[in-house]
Amino acid sequence: MLSREEMFRFVQTVLGVVDYDHEPVVRHVLGDDASAEASIPVENAVRAGLGRFLIDIVEKEPWRLTRYSEQLWLTYDKSPVLQKLLVRVQRITGLPESVVNQSEDLQVLRYGPHGHYSCHHDMSPDTIDEGKDAPQIATVAIFLNDVTRGGEIAFPAANRDDIAPSELEKYWMLEEQCQPRKACTRLGGVVFSPKKGDALLWYNIRPEFWNDLKRKETQRQGFGEQSLMWSSVHCGAEVIEGEKWMANMWIGLGPHGHEEL
Ligand SMILES: O=C(O)CCC(=O)C(=O)O
């Protein structure tokens, strides 16, 4: 059964629609006189028009979704330029070559007008707990052009003293508040306006846990929540004018390089 609140959440987290007018959707699905306590089975909600609502958004206003961008992946080993990039990133970050070389393919992103990416972590507690082979311990984001207007990258939870590292509830709340496109740069923290040639590095997983990851000692209860770098939550703000090009390197912690950490 979906209550009113759960329906908002369902639309946002399951359907991935972060910007919408709550009331008309609720009225449409739960009926005009839906009280705050009314609830409805998921199948009925879908039958009553939630599916159509999603299709309309995808077809007509896709920028209301969590992410509105185009992307492709480039393989490092096929390109001398990208090989050079790996060496440079290794030198700048001081991370072992064997770790940097575990990076997944380079992701190139293009955002046009309205393009954006809502608040997220590049790794989630669940994906850390799944114990995949090369967890992405850090991200290097490289900005490839100057954006005419908009397109900032924001870290609303970074560098603030009103959230203690152990206050996970507050991080969750901030991440939820940060979902709508317009909220991305309005919640404080660190907001960075991309410039061609700039790069940002952040950790997705706290360095003191990297060795546990390497040794696959991740089975203990709550490891994902403990090891996640909560302050790394970030969003790509809406591009208001022009376009935004960037490349993401996800630095993985693969099977080699353990000794060097
Ligand atoms: O668009 C941005 O600035 C951020 C992109 C991003 O966070 C990602 O691709 O994971």
Ligand SMILES: [Fe+2]
């Ligand atoms: Fe990201």
